[in-house]
Amino acid sequence: MAAALGASALNAPNRLLAQTAVLQISLAIDPGTRLAKVPADFMGLSYESGQLAYPDFFSPQNTALVQMFRMLSPEGVLRLGGNLSEFTVWSETEPSIPPEAGGLVGPDPGHREPRTFSITPRSIRNLKDFLAATGWRCIYGLNLGGGTLEQALAEGSFVAKTLGSQLMFVQFGNEPDLFRHHDQENKPWTFDEYLAKWNSFRAAFHEKLPEVAVAGPDTAFNQMWVKRFLHDVPNKVVMATSHYYPEGPPADPNMTIDLLLHPGARFDSSCREAIESAKTASLPFRMTEGNSCYNAGKQGVSDTFASALWAADYCLQMASLGCVGVNLHGGANGYYSPIVGSIESGFTTRPEYYGLMLAQQFAGRSLHGTTLDAHGANVTAYAAAAEGATIILAVLNKDSRDLEMMIAEPRAGFKRATVGSLEASAIDAKGGVTLNGHAVTSAEQFQAVLGERLNLNSGKLSVRVPAYSAALLRLV
Secondary structure, three states: OOOOOOHHHOOOOHHHOOOOOEEEEEEEEEEEEEEEEOOOOOEEEEEEHHHHHOOOOOOOOOHHHHHHHHHHOOOOEEEEEOHHHHHEEEOOOOOOOOOOOOOOOOOOOOOOOOOOEEEOHHHHHHHHHHHHHHOOEEEEEEOOOOOOHHHHHHHHHHHHHHHHHHEEEEEEOOOHHHOEEOOOOOEEOOHHHHHHHHHHHHHHHHHHOOOOOEEEEEEOOOHHHHHHHHHHOOOOOOOEEEEEOOEOOOOOOOOOHHHHOOOOHHHHHHHHHHHHHHHHOOOOEEEEEEOOEOOOOOOOOOOOHHHHHHHHHHHHHHHHOOOOEEEEEOOOOOOOOOEEEEOOOEEEEOHHHHHHHHHHOOOOOEEEEEEEEOOOOOEEEEEEEOOOOOEEEEEEEOOOOEEEEEEOOOOOOOOOEEEEEEEOOOOOOOOOOEEOOEOOOOHHHHHHOOOEEEOOEOOEEEEEEOOOEEEEEEEO
């Protein structure tokens, strides 16, 4: 159980050590209060655009990766961008020597070492077939910081023609609020410089590729840039986008599991403000890149079970605020990558992937209002309408104490309930994660495990949620 920490956690802060105390808390669900509809394509992953330099990666022949995507969501969104997108070049011709099949790119650890990633027609054709095999669509990032308008038009034209309806929208540049002039002693770009170049790209696309939707600004953290961008280009984008990492840099000793499980001011300034700016501009908002700790994650934090609880909570909180989608960044063997491995070695899932699977259960459903009396415990709860009168409920216990939750009868009432769990042997466990008592190996297996039947007493029920675990309930 997640309440029992292993030997590797003996040196963890006291607040991370599970205690024997059981805290009584209560929850009321209000089906009459609708917070937001979670889009069917809410769930997404993000990869470096440079990965396209190895055409066999995003290919239908990469069946193991196809299965990982399909298992996570039947209609998710793949975002291609990242720091290394500023080193991509478009080539109309294929190289005389094909790139190695097992090449891996990113995530970028923050070095931004200059490299050249050549993207070719084969890369895009394979991407089209990969998307068809997974049922996903694509957000495609183009090189604005280090590229030319002519290159972007040529690449964007081929991408749009090839992907068709699989292309959700394109973006110009990745994290422009961090751009620097490399020929001027790394002088930072001003917002006006960025907007001028962005507008030149947008105008050219509108003239030559009017059918291609555009979004932005895809910033790293500067909310003033988001506000100014959306104010200046309200009719030129179909969606507002930016990024969010609650921790970083990895070398900072203060970047801990404890901090990850207690989101604070950074979430408000990066997420709430961005969503509000989008609402002011009458635009939907998607968090197109993010994860637990920037610069490829932090070992001992980003690759532990804590990331699963964080990811599930983050996705559902964003959905409840009206965010239309989240793309968790990854690739290769980054500490925070939900899926790791290669074509040669095979692919496996990190703990975070399980948290995303839990959040995925809310896709396509309307979130209800809840009233949680947690008595100071670090716990969150999310409820949504499911089939018929069914309600699904996720309870995320990020506290060191076991919880006993009393769930009051909603206005519609319920007659039966089942509960499943997301747990591991320890909050810092890097493996052994289970969902409903099983390691997830197929979508069919997860759907088949309905969870344990709960007893009801006059329409009310009590459920135990162990420390550092999550419960997923179905109330009928």
